[in-house]
Amino acid sequence: MMQALTWTSLAPGIWRARLGAPTSVTPMTLAAAPPALDSLTSLPDTPMPEFSFSPCARTDDNRIVIRFSLTEMEDLYGLGLQMTSVNHRGRTRSLSVNSYPTADSGANVAPVPFLVSSRGYGVAVDSLQPATFYCGCTQPTELPLYPKHRATTPNWTPDVPFHCWEAVIPGNSADLYFFSGPSMLDAVRRYILYAGGGALPPRWGLGFWHRVPMVYSDQEALAEMAEIRAHQIPCDVIGLEPGWQTFSYPCSYAWDPGRFPDPAGFVQAAADKGFHINLWEHGYVAPCCEFYETVRPHLSDYANWSGELPDYTQPAVLTAMQNQHRRDHLSIGVSGYKIDECDASLPSHAHFPSGLDGVQMNQILGMLLTKNQDALFREKNTRTYSMVRAGNLGGCGYPFAFYSDRTDLREYVRMLCNSGFSGLLWSPEVCGASSGEEWVRRMQVSAFSLHTQLNAWASGVKPWDFEDVAPIVRNLLALHMRLVPYLYNTLADFHFAGKPPIRAMALEFSERSCASLDDQYMLGDALLVAPLFPGESSRRVYLPEGGWYALDTHEYYAGGQWHDLYLPISRLPVFVRSGAILPLMPAYDHVPAAGISIPLELVCFGAEDTSLVLYDDDGETFGYETGEYGYLYLEATRVDGRMTGHLTADTRKVQTYEISNWIFVE
Amino acid sequence: MMQALTWTSLAPGIWRARLGAPTSVTPMTLAAAPPALDSLTSLPDTPMPEFSFSPCARTDDNRIVIRFSLTEMEDLYGLGLQMTSVNHRGRTRSLSVNSYPTADSGANVAPVPFLVSSRGYGVAVDSLQPATFYCGCTQPTELPLYPKHRATTPNWTPDVPFHCWEAVIPGNSADLYFFSGPSMLDAVRRYILYAGGGALPPRWGLGFWHRVPMVYSDQEALAEMAEIRAHQIPCDVIGLEPGWQTFSYPCSYAWDPGRFPDPAGFVQAAADKGFHINLWEHGYVAPCCEFYETVRPHLSDYANWSGELPDYTQPAVLTAMQNQHRRDHLSIGVSGYKIDECDASLPSHAHFPSGLDGVQMNQILGMLLTKNQDALFREKNTRTYSMVRAGNLGGCGYPFAFYSDRTDLREYVRMLCNSGFSGLLWSPEVCGASSGEEWVRRMQVSAFSLHTQLNAWASGVKPWDFEDVAPIVRNLLALHMRLVPYLYNTLADFHFAGKPPIRAMALEFSERSCASLDDQYMLGDALLVAPLFPGESSRRVYLPEGGWYALDTHEYYAGGQWHDLYLPISRLPVFVRSGAILPLMPAYDHVPAAGISIPLELVCFGAEDTSLVLYDDDGETFGYETGEYGYLYLEATRVDGRMTGHLTADTRKVQTYEISNWIFVE
Known part of the structure; x- marks a missing residue:
């Protein structure tokens, strides 16, 4: 019998349900740093969404089954470095670690058992055992069934409505973590911050x-x-x-x-x-x-x-x-x-x-x-x-x-x-x-x-x-x-704000066209990358609401629509979001070592007033963990009809960057 | 700790080792008919082969591990209707039932957990759980290891000598059956006869x-x-x-x-x-x-x-x-x-x-x-x-x-x-x-x-x-x-003698060239089928020792060697073994019902004296289970320089076949 899960609050919008006696080692207890509580409390205290039945679980002899309700238009994401889909709705994903799986099983190099729903929540399964997620492809008979007569149903397919997602965890112990939204990105940020924040490489x-x-x-x-x-x-x-x-x-x-x-x-x-x-x-x-x-x-x-x-x-x-x-x-x-x-x-x-x-x-x-x-x-x-x-x-x-x-x-x-x-x-x-x-x-x-x-x-x-x-x-x-x-700033956001530096279109935009896109992505807040694959000279790209500029030609593209792009080999498949300020440094032959000053060119895209908060530290030590960092607060505003850039504040303890010049692309 | 298995004799050349308490249902107890003891006792009472260490097993919490020694030149076969290999040496085979596996996992439509070794024995695992066979690809550290330096070993590969095959059975109960040879075919026949004999369709x-x-x-x-x-x-x-x-x-x-x-x-x-x-x-x-x-x-x-x-x-x-x-x-x-x-x-x-x-x-x-x-x-x-x-x-x-x-x-x-x-x-x-x-x-x-x-x-x-x-x-x-x-006679051998009607080359011939052939096979005792695949107009075929005749042209091919065949679409990729007598009936539009007499043409291939024992019954009822069947004993001998055919005995209770004529292909 499935039993409703009992949740314990860990932080605003984060709960844990404990199934069985915890084991001494689990991935989360092994890997995670202490939760970044300060950052977590800056997120809204969002309750769990409404479910058509309470999230529930069953413990068999040597297996735990968990079940969450699923709505008709709900999409399911995450589960680590999946190779064959971004939206996993309808798929079975078995999360064994395997860098060279030969089948579309769900196994991959980092099969993180953290499922993210388009309804704005995420559930992580902490267990030493590889869990299998059934992302809307199982039919418990206690939920409604709709048999169809194959012989007479036009275009019959084996698909039927599915009303739940489930996960099966071998063994008899697992901790479940629930991360609320309201958006998917909020749920993901909660997860990352709960694990201590994202990595900040040198x-x-x-x-x-x-x-x-x-x-x-x-x-x-x-x-x-x-x-x-x-x-x-x-x-x-x-x-x-x-x-x-x-x-x-x-x-x-x-x-x-x-x-x-x-x-x-x-x-x-x-x-x-x-x-x-x-x-x-x-x-x-x-x-x-x-x-x-x-x-x-x-x-x-x-x-x-x-x-x-x-x-x-x-x-x-x-x-x-x-x-x-x-x-x-x-x-x-x-x-x-x-x-x-x-x-x-x-x-x-x-x-x-x-x-x-x-x-x-x-x-x-x-x-x-x-x-x-x-x-x-x-x-x-x-x-x-x-x-x-x-x-x-x-x-x-x-x-x-x-x-x-x-x-x-x-x-x-x-x-x-x-x-x-x-x-x-x-x-x-x-x-x-x-x-x-x-x-x-x-x-x-x-x-x-x-x-x-x-x-x-x-x-x-x-x-x-x-x-x-x-x-x-x-x-x-x-x-x-x-x-x-720019990339380093994006990683600082990963570390301090839990914002993943590369994001699927669906993670960034709630537009329906983005729900299953698996061949374009956001690199930081400003860049949309739409790669061409060998043999292609053109592709379709969806540019979300707002304005976009080709990174190389500065050509403007309207958002909220699909574009057919012809991109010869000499062209970059990258777009800049209108409103972005890109901080660029010279094309050094290697990144300057700590202590060497770096001049910045700030390239501002779009005709509207905008701003950028730019992170700076020594780039090499762990000083940032003890406050040895700070931000440049940059603004671009239209003054007398011309865009101009300003440094409005500077909280840095270590100063690597120096502003060299501003460029405006309108 | 691995412990030597304890075997109980069930019939000549057949033993069982019981691990854990038997479960109420297992595939073997569900499916098998009573052992065909009469036929089994006609096989030699062959002991187990010598192993470099005793077959052994270990029972973990929720898993049984069995281990058998493996020699350098040993090949491993069987495991049901495997799709990607005939000789499984070096492969891992997980035996879940699945008619449409998307990976080379070992899962297939009938993944019978019966492993057959070229050393002339077979081991069956009777369990409700899908076993995984490691067919010479695991390295227990208690057996010798030979590390190789990748940087300096010419043509380094991950392969190292493997000294055992193993199987892992989920749960804590399994019956192991050991079938001795001396040949692989003997071991397979023992398995089939122990399960009651092969099927005899109408x-x-x-x-x-x-x-x-x-x-x-x-x-x-x-x-x-x-x-x-x-x-x-x-x-x-x-x-x-x-x-x-x-x-x-x-x-x-x-x-x-x-x-x-x-x-x-x-x-x-x-x-x-x-x-x-x-x-x-x-x-x-x-x-x-x-x-x-x-x-x-x-x-x-x-x-x-x-x-x-x-x-x-x-x-x-x-x-x-x-x-x-x-x-x-x-x-x-x-x-x-x-x-x-x-x-x-x-x-x-x-x-x-x-x-x-x-x-x-x-x-x-x-x-x-x-x-x-x-x-x-x-x-x-x-x-x-x-x-x-x-x-x-x-x-x-x-x-x-x-x-x-x-x-x-x-x-x-x-x-x-x-x-x-x-x-x-x-x-x-x-x-x-x-x-x-x-x-x-x-x-x-x-x-x-x-x-x-x-x-x-x-x-x-x-x-x-x-x-x-x-x-x-x-x-x-x-x-x-x-x-x-001919086909029906082949199936009678399957039923009464446990001889599988279609056999891999390795199962029929111990010649080294046959060990891994996966694109030609024996259909009964007489026919060797070497299919061509779409797009091919030629192929290589290995014809084992002895003489062979093309089924369609009656052209002679020497055995014990490879032949490069050019086979246009009009030609059959089938060879008849010298010494075979093929019983053929007219090309009816359907098989005559029980009671209708069927004239036979007997086509004898080769220049040497030979014989055929031909099964006959009503072809439709279970009368054969109560003795309502018999055999035609046919011989072809050279008399005064000419091959002639004879019926030397007839033990039939039900007589469907009537000999019509003999044809000799020399």
């Missing part, structure tokens, strides 16, 4: 990243950095792949003395050229690793690629890894990691000493390693921007971009759309292309995201390859660099 | 089947039968789709009085033309069904297509359905059913009054309906040949051909190959084609199977459509009709 993390081939040596990597500078490609991060280690698959985590005889010298030489170094690794520990004997009592009973996996819930394991990483990596200036192979890696029936099995560990392994490595940077008071191939609920606050082994560009764009609903950062990395045109289209999507990376570990492709389009790509990456202040 | 079931469009009336169906005869297409069965009922999706099971005002007259009129009538149905009961009120207390708490599903483990439900079916269908001569929608149809968390959930019911729903409907024909002493869309362990004895909603021809051929390992009959039905060439290729595969059907419910296509190839198809179906005595 400013340099927003530059261009380039991963070199797998077995590069220090000299090869440094030569490539020099080539990047010679080709005038802005670049901030060089990623090293498995070959930097003495052994990998499983990992030694130790610099290979043949290819990297002087790691500290290498990292310093890179820094001298303006490059940060990111290291590939995963959690499987090789017998030759210096801390193998320490973790040996904590190994799982199954291996993968003949590699053994310690139980990363165990403090001794975490400490052993941290000690080695601190000494060999962080102390010489390594800026972050790419944590690979932390999804779907051991069989379900693997055992871990803590009592977790393969299913459970699979759901949190990425988060355990994320949290562990992030802590090293915190203790050094240096922010990282890193990458990880698995995530779950509550991890919005970690500056780790998610990636996977898939490469479909349409999926990548859907994942960007979906990332906002779950408060995640997704990297639509470029691994290669079969033509210059595909190269540009992939680069455009990556450049208009929050993690812009060429991952050449296998292909060895260089940013200036594809000679026919090399100038286009160079200009694109230069523009990306100019946008860094 | 002789007419081997004729051509044609399903008419969904909303045909009696007059339309009868007109189509007349057209079939006019076009000289041999045909024995007409299938009616949902429109014969007053309501379907869910079902009323009642004849629609508008389209079928006189069901008895219709079935009789069809019979007068030599046609049997097969009725589509599924298990969801419509409110307007006459026995809805009877089954109402036994309904599940979830619906599908707004249809409610009774708990078919409940005798009251079975009886209600049988009473109506007996009165409205069997009493007027309906010959069988097509049982649809019995796979993956309710959500996992559905409840049934017996205590089963959706997962468990999904594993056995097809079998419950199969058994229930089959019993009606048994009580009438009239065999059915029917169709069903879901199966599981132990159901080899039911004359129900499996089908699905998939149409990929390569998959169909793989499923034919795999059908033998699990003792199943698979229907590679033809639903349509985009060209005459595709039409022929699909028809060829269907004609060289044990269930030959054109399923035109949606397409409305007729057997004589595709005019360019109509004569080819007509000749093909005529040849198929001529082969009926």
